[in-house]
Amino acid sequence: MMTIENLFQRLQISLSSEDYEHADLILAKLSRYSDKFDDSQFDEYAYAQRIVEIELHGISDYDDGDDDLFDWDGDALASAGFGVDEDY
16 A cells, blocks of 8 residues: 555656646545645645646636737726726
């Protein structure tokens, strides 16, 4: 049986070699033991999970779904109270 520390070592190797598919598999294995993580392991797991989401699945916190070519500042104007998000 693999230990949690061994899985984290393999995860670090996968991330450093930019093998995000393998890192995704390691994250799936680690998820079974998430209730046993200490704080630093939980932080490392969350960080790795975020990197894999961005690199492998194209998920980003900053993607609001707008086309950058047509929505240059619509979000900024809408959040400042100047109407709604529109193409400018």
